[in-house]
Amino acid sequence: MTEKQREFDFTDKDFDRIRILAHKRAGIFLSPRKRDMVYSRIARRLRSLGLTRFEEYLHYLEQEEHEAQDFINALTTNLTAFFREAHHFDLLSEQLQQLAEVGLKRPIQIWSSACSTGEEAYSLAMTAVEAFGSWTPPVKILATDVDTQVLRHAQQGIYEADRISKLEKERIKTFFVKGKGSRLGKVKVREQLAQLVQFNTLNLLAPQWPLKGPYDAIFCRNVMIYFDKPTQYQVLQRFHPLLTEQGLLYAGHSESFQHAADLFKLKGKTVFAPVRAGL
Ligand SMILES: C[S@@+](CC[C@H](N)C(=O)[O-])C[C@H]1O[C@@H](n2cnc3c(N)ncnc32)[C@H](O)[C@@H]1O
Numbered sequence: 001m002t003e004k005q006r007e008f009d010f011t012d013k014d015f016d017r018i019r020i021l022a023h024k025r026a027g028i029f030l031s032p033r034k035r036d037m038v039y040s041r042i043a044r045r046l047r048s049l050g051l052t053r054f055e056e057y058l059h060y061l062e063q064e065e066h067e068a069q070d071f072i073n074a075l076t077t078n079l080t081a082f083f084r085e086a087h088h089f090d091l092l093s094e095q096l097q098q099l100a101e102v103g104l105k106r107p108i109q110i111w112s113s114a115c116s117t118g119e120e121a122y123s124l125a126m127t128a129v130e131a132f133g134s135w136t137p138p139v140k141i142l143a144t145d146v147d148t149q150v151l152r153h154a155q156q157g158i159y160e161a162d163r164i165s166k167l168e169k170e171r172i173k174t175f176f177v178k179g180k181g182s183r184l185g186k187v188k189v190r191e192q193l194a195q196l197v198q199f200n201t202l203n204l205l206a207p208q209w210p211l212k213g214p215y216d217a218i219f220c221r222n223v224m225i226y227f228d229k230p231t232q233y234q235v236l237q238r239f240h241p242l243l244t245e246q247g248l249l250y251a252g253h254s255e256s257f258q259h260a261a262d263l264f265k266l267k268g269k270t271v272f273a274p275v276r277a278g279l
Contacts, residue, residue, distance in 0.1 A: 223252070
């Protein structure tokens with residue numbers, strides 16, 4: 001789109017300021033190729049605030065602290081799916097069965113660290129219920145994201161029915177309730193499943209993470225692709241001590257951490273084990 005056709009003034013300087021802020025506040029690296037995407041996502045904020053220039057919006061963002069969250073919510077990419085990269089859930093199921101055999105004295109802890117609208121976290125919960133054959137498996141699932149809007153959706157656990165159309169029939173029957181009346185065409189995760197997941201806001205770049213390990217599994221999938229390598233390394237450095245000896249880091253299909261070979265070694269298809277001193 002040429003500058004002339006645009007609804008709002010959007011200069012190189014505006015784009016650069018947005019890039020700096022997105023990186024500083026959420027670690028999100030926006031390449032010059034993302035200019036149109038940034039325009040269309042932030043233009044929605046201008047429209048809803050009744051502003052006419054990006055410069056005006058950036059000034060508003062600086063003045064109004066509460067806008068920071070909407071700014072981040074607007075820039076995140078939240079694409080996700082139930083049982084996305086299904087092989088991860090098969091491996092997790094094996095991991096859970098092994099941990100059950102060891103007879104841990106504490107609950108198994110799993111962290112979905114960029115959970116988006118919740119499909120990943122509920123898939124973890126379904127895997128745990130199936131692995132233990134119980135609605136109360138000894139598993140705690142923490143699901144976090146920087147985007148408060150997607151978290152609200154995740155907490156509701158309500159989805160368009162076509163989001164689960166590819167799941168096995170048995171899973172659909174066991175874990176979802178079909179909507180009626182005004183919720184026709186939607187499904188809701190069953191209460192017993194929802195109870196296994198705790199949702200919280202967490203920015204992977206925040207100086208403190210309000211959580212306590214140890215984690216047997218950390219799912220950090222399809223978010224590192226939005227970070228540059230130094231930011232990825234910083235996050236990996238913080239994941240490392242949170243994982244147990246046998247703990248695993250599950251990454252996204254296009255994420256590789258060769259630049260952090262001192263911290264993590266590839267264990268399977270986009271699954272990483274922490275490197276321990278002396279091993
Ligand atoms: C593409 S989704 C991935 C969802 C899910 N993990 C999956 O693989 O299907 C990326 C998610 O990362 C979140 N995100 C981006 N920057 C983040 C940050 N600094 N801290 C936590 N989450 C972040 C976004 O809000 C978004 O929901």
